[in-house]
Amino acid sequence: MAVTDHAGVDVYADGEAVARAAAEFLTDRALEAIEERGTFRLALSGGSTPKRLYQILAGPDYRDRFPWTSVQLFFGDERFVPHDDERSNVHMARLAMLDEVPIPAANVHVPPFGDDAAAAAAAYQDELVRVYGSDELNARGALFDVVLLGLGENGHTASLFPRTSVLDVTDAWVSWCTPDDAPNDRLTLTYPAIDSSACVLFLVVGAGKHEVLGRVLDGDTSQPAARITSRGEILWFIDRAAAGDAS
Numbered sequence: 370m371a372v373t374d375h376a377g378v379d380v381y382a383d384g385e386a387v388a389r390a391a392a393e394f395l396t397d398r399a400l401e402a403i404e405e406r407g408t409f410r411l412a413l414s415g416g417s418t419p420k421r422l423y424q425i426l427a428g429p430d431y432r433d434r435f436p437w438t439s440v441q442l443f444f445g446d447e448r449f450v451p452h453d454d455e456r457s458n459v460h461m462a463r464l465a466m467l468d469e470v471p472i473p474a475a476n477v478h479v480p481p482f483g484d485d486a487a488a489a490a491a492a493y494q495d496e497l498v499r500v501y502g503s504d505e506l507n508a509r510g511a512l513f514d515v516v517l518l519g520l521g522e523n524g525h526t527a528s529l530f531p532r533t534s535v536l537d538v539t540d541a542w543v544s545w546c547t548p549d550d551a552p553n554d555r556l557t558l559t560y561p562a563i564d565s566s567a568c569v570l571f572l573v574v575g576a577g578k579h580e581v582l583g584r585v586l587d588g589d590t591s592q593p594a595a596r597i598t599s600r601g602e603i604l605w606f607i608d609r610a611a612a613g614d615a616s
């Protein structure tokens with residue numbers, strides 16, 4: 370089946386258009402959630418694709434419109450490096466967005482760094498439990514209003530990497546892995562934590578992602594991203610190149 374025939378897939382001209390559509394989508398969802406429940410819980414993704422989205426949210430069109438003070442921000446995954454390291458997803462998000470917007474520091478929930486990835490994952494889960502108000506997933510509605518995800522050319526998403534045991538973790542919200550095809554240990558939300566979402570939004574940009582995107586959408590479960598579920602909806606904002614349109 371063509372990528373574009375799958376439900377939930379929206380195709381935009383290029384990465385800039387994907388980022389703009391995502392900024393509008395997140396703003397609408399945030400305003401709706403805050404009107405209904407007073408808060409919006411968003412898990413950010415890392416890597417290169419969402420950087421432009423973060424810059425747009427911090428820019429003149431959204432800086433004063435996005436309801437920063439009522440948003441709780443989390444990280445869907447993090448490379449296990451210091452937060453000021455250039456490889457850190459937190460570092461990227463700070464430079465692109467967080468340092469520029471009026472979000473209270475207490476609303477930005479950063480995965481800890483230290484000597485021990487397992488201990489850091491457990492501590493980050495404790496932080497999620499504290500903000501959510503229960504240690505039982507779905508007990509108080511979805512854990513996240515939106516989980517933002519990307520897609521690696523090896524089929525990983527968040528830091529759910531192929532051939533790692535984190536793919537089998539069902540008894541934790543946050544865990545860690547050592548990929549065999551990427552540097553650094555990683556902290557990541559697990560499948561059950563991502564499933565506890567009102568919406569998962571994948572952003573996929575570039576011709577290099579076309580083949581793996583087709584496999585994931587066709588349900589090839591050897592690709593970690595194909596095993597993502599959501600108790601709400603799963604949406605894909607992709608550009609023409611990722612859709613396989615070479616024009």
Ligand SMILES: O=C1O[C@H](COP(=O)(O)O)[C@@H](O)[C@H](O)[C@H]1O
Nearest residue numbers: 414415416417418519520521527
């Ligand atoms: O390592 C990571 O890669 C994926 C995909 O990143 P992209 O740069 O190819 O879009 C990303 O979603 C994840 O958060 C990140 O840690």
